Amino acid sequence: MAPAGHVVESHPVDQLLRSDRLPHIWCPGCGLGPIMNCFVQAMVESGIPVEKHVIVSGIGCTGRVPGYINIDSFHTTHGRAIPFATGIKLANPELEVTVFSGDGDLFSIGGNHILHATRRNIDLNIICVNNFNYGMTGGQCGPTTPKGAKTSTTPHGNPEDALNLVQLMGALGAVYVARWSALHVRQLERSIGRAFQKKGLAFIEVLAPCPIGFGRPNDLGEGLDEMHLYQEECIVDDGADLKDCSIDLRSHKPLVLGNFIDIERATYGEWE
Amino acid sequence: MIRAASAPAVLTGQHFMNGDIACAEGALAAGCTFLAGYPITPSTEIAEHLARRLPEAGGRFIQMEDEMASMNCILGAAWTGRRTMTATSGPGFSLMLENIGLGMITETPCVVVNVQRGGPSTGLPTLNGQADVMQAKWGSHGDYEAIAYAPASPQEMFDLTIKAFNMADTYRQPVFVLGDEAVGHMTERVTIPDASAIPRTAPKKPPFAPGEGRIYEAIDDDLVPPMPFVGEGYRIHMTGLTHDIRGYPVTSAEVHDVLVRRLNDKIRRNADKIMEWEEYLLDDADVCVVSFGSSARSTRHAINVARAQGLKAGMFRLITVWPFPGAQIARLSDRVKAFVVAEVNLGQIETQVQRFTARPVLGVHHGGGEMLRPDAILAAVQEVS
Numbered sequence: 001m002a003p004a005g006h007v008v009e010s011h012p013v014d015q016l017l018r019s020d021r022l023p024h025i026w027c028p029g030c031g032l033g034p035i036m037n038c039f040v041q042a043m044v045e046s047g048i049p050v051e052k053h054v055i056v057s058g059i060g061c062t063g064r065v066p067g068y069i070n071i072d073s074f075h076t077t078h079g080r081a082i083p084f085a086t087g088i089k090l091a092n093p094e095l096e097v098t099v100f101s102g103d104g105d106l107f108s109i110g111g112n113h114i115l116h117a118t119r120r121n122i123d124l125n126i127i128c129v130n131n132f133n134y135g136m137t138g139g140q141c142g143p144t145t146p147k148g149a150k151t152s153t154t155p156h157g158n159p160e161d162a163l164n165l166v167q168l169m170g171a172l173g174a175v176y177v178a179r180w181s182a183l184h185v186r187q188l189e190r191s192i193g194r195a196f197q198k199k200g201l202a203f204i205e206v207l208a209p210c211p212i213g214f215g216r217p218n219d220l221g222e223g224l225d226e227m228h229l230y231q232e233e234c235i236v237d238d239g240a241d242l243k244d245c246s247i248d249l250r251s252h253k254p255l256v257l258g259n260f261i262d263i264e265r266a267t268y269g270e271w272e
Numbered sequence: 273m274i275r276a277a278s279a280p281a282v283l284t285g286q287h288f289m290n291g292d293i294a295c296a297e298g299a300l301a302a303g304c305t306f307l308a309g310y311p312i313t314p315s316t317e318i319a320e321h322l323a324r325r326l327p328e329a330g331g332r333f334i335q336m337e338d339e340m341a342s343m344n345c346i347l348g349a350a351w352t353g354r355r356t357m358t359a360t361s362g363p364g365f366s367l368m369l370e371n372i373g374l375g376m377i378t379e380t381p382c383v384v385v386n387v388q389r390g391g392p393s394t395g396l397p398t399l400n401g402q403a404d405v406m407q408a409k410w411g412s413h414g415d416y417e418a419i420a421y422a423p424a425s426p427q428e429m430f431d432l433t434i435k436a437f438n439m440a441d442t443y444r445q446p447v448f449v450l451g452d453e454a455v456g457h458m459t460e461r462v463t464i465p466d467a468s469a470i471p472r473t474a475p476k477k478p479p480f481a482p483g484e485g486r487i488y489e490a491i492d493d494d495l496v497p498p499m500p501f502v503g504e505g506y507r508i509h510m511t512g513l514t515h516d517i518r519g520y521p522v523t524s525a526e527v528h529d530v531l532v533r534r535l536n537d538k539i540r541r542n543a544d545k546i547m548e549w550e551e552y553l554l555d556d557a558d559v560c561v562v563s564f565g566s567s568a569r570s571t572r573h574a575i576n577v578a579r580a581q582g583l584k585a586g587m588f589r590l591i592t593v594w595p596f597p598g599a600q601i602a603r604l605s606d607r608v609k610a611f612v613v614a615e616v617n618l619g620q621i622e623t624q625v626q627r628f629t630a631r632p633v634l635g636v637h638h639g640g641g642e643m644l645r646p647d648a649i650l651a652a653v654q655e656v657s
Contacts, residue, residue, distance in 0.1 A: 018509070018520075021520060051503055051504070051505045052503065054502055054503075056348070059512075064521075066509070067509060067511065067520065067521060070507050071507055072351075072502045072503065072506070072507060072508045073507075073508065073509045073510070074348070074351070074508075074509075074510045074511075075509070075510065075511035075512060075513065075521070076344060076347075076371075076374060076512060077344070077370055077371055077373075077374050077512055079340075080340060080341070080344040080370075080371060080374075082341075083308075083336060083337075083340070083341035083342070083343075083344035083345045083348070084344040084345065084347055084348035085348060086334070086336075086341075086345050086348065087306070087308065087344065087345035087346060087347060087348025087349035087350075087356070088348040088349065088351060088352060088502060090306075090332055090334060090345075090349065091306055091332065091348070091349035091352040091354050091356075092352040092502065092503060094503070095352075095502060095503055112337050112338060112341075113337065113341055115337070116336070116337040116341070
């Protein structure tokens with residue numbers, strides 16, 4: 001332990017962050033920082049050489065994560081991270097390829113790609129940061145925005161139902177499906193580590209505060225207030241029925257977290 | 273699973289094959305080991321043929337969910353160091369343009385084959401067209417310079433596909449093979465040379481160790497940065513955002529101007545090394561017919577007939593439609609009295625020719641659905657003679 005008052009000059013994961021690009025662009029209270037840290041910690045603990053790790057994103061706030069992680073990193077076009085990552089993985093199966101992107105990127109504009117990559121069971125890790133809105137463009141409604149929620153494009157309340165991502169991914173046949181939050185950093189780090197171990201398409205949804213884009217118009221308070229909400233409303237139930245795991249942040253319905261699915265299924269190109 | 277090769281990649285010998293199959297064999301001969309595609313007429317035979325041949329030759333084929341996915345998939349695979357390709361037609365090319373732009377700004381080498389059919393939209397799926405010429409140059413947003421070959425025979429579908437791969441590696445960008453339905457579905461003799469006789473340009477690799485250089489720095493006069501591959505330790509950052517020589521996003525006017533100028537200048541300054549054309553009976557010609565692809569075949573016949581009638585006509589056949597050999601048109605302009613432009617569209621290359629000459633330019637056009645008829649080209653030659 002460093003003595004009290006000692007200034008720590010470096011952090012053990014500094015080498016895995018592009019520290020010359022910090023500070024990052026994210027808003028105060030954003031959930032992306034702790035989630036990114038969980039990924040880096042899990043990568044260190046994976047035992048897989050750093051040179052074998054690759055991270056791919058689409059567009060949006062979460063899409064900026066690869067730019068801060070000091071490994072081979074690819075920031076592609078909106079919605080297209082999965083097919084780009086598929087190309088990397090199939091062309092060089094020795095690489096450990098992670099897609100790190102947002103809910104709108106992966107499930108709206110990129111919805112067709114996640115459907116088919118999961119059906120094919122491409123050996124990818126997909127980390128979906130769900131902040132319930134399009135944050136980068138200023139807080140618009142997205143595929144995970146709860147019905148009735150206020151956003152800049154649903155000023156009268158969202159008329160659409162939200163996707164239940166974990167139910168959808170389970171139905172598509174993902175070999176690993178988990179949901180954690182930006183508060184549950186220990187569980188999330190272990191969950192990412194499990195995704196690295198899984199052969200096939202592993203999916204982790206991570207709930208994250210977006211106090212500027214989504215919290216403010218929906219009276220969720222600051223980022224810390226949403227973390228308190230996670231602390232109070234989240235329950236962990238690995239055996240939960242995924243059809244009951246939809247999310248409505250504005251009611252007191254429990255937010256169900258857990259490692260829901262962990263199965264084996266032949267991956268793309270495996271006949272046996 | 274990647275299988276061990278059980279069949280040769282280069283089928284040296286004489287063959288009787290259609291243009292689509294010749295293109296697929298050209299890709300194999302060039303060392304392409306990765307194709308992602310989506311079925312579309314009239315290019316589907318390329319994907320079907322490579323679905324069988326690539327795994328036999330030690331490569332990979334994947335049918336993706338759409339053309340946006342296909343294009344991204346080959347970009348990702350290209351960063352592992354493989355030669356990658358996709359093949360499509362107009363509607364699919366429209367969808368690919370989003371990520372052709374990504375390939376341009378991230379300088380990712382790959383080959384995109386567009387076997388053109390009649391458009392706009394679904395148009396004429398099974399019939400001939402040449403109306404995607406301007407789309408290839410201007411279709412993705414922002415400024416970029418295209419390299420596009422226009423094969424006029426199955427042999428050229430083979431030969432120019434190989435050249436497209438070499439140009440993609442030399443200039444680090446997507447390169448187009450702009451075929452057309454008539455050439456794609458035409459069956460002729462194709463000669464495949466010995467593997468040792470097939471030219472292969474190696475991609476330029478960084479002359480520095482990981483961590484010692486900046487991966488998007490164009491350190492040579494050709495303005496093309498060396499390319500590290502995934503897994504080599506360079507800790508690449510690739511982004512579709514405007515980026516500096518480290519690959520880091522920088523959204524400033526200054527950095528953007530530097531980047532976009534270099535992306536365009538690497539082609540403009542090297543255009544003389546890229547452009548190719550054929551001159552047919554032009555030495556004493558009064559009339560120059562400019563054409564390309566299947567239309568050049570009709571043009572050749574029309575010129576032979578015109579010559580038999582005593583008319584001094586010749587053909588300037590574009591082998592690269594992009595970069596466009598405008599200086600050659602200007603040079604010919606000093607010698608010929610008039611130009612005729614023969615193409616299966618309503619004037620896309622005609623307007624290019626007009627930019628480089630003050631001589632009369634007469635277009636011979638068809639909206640699409642068939643090859644140009646030699647009679648129409650001959651009539652135009654007679655009119656301007």
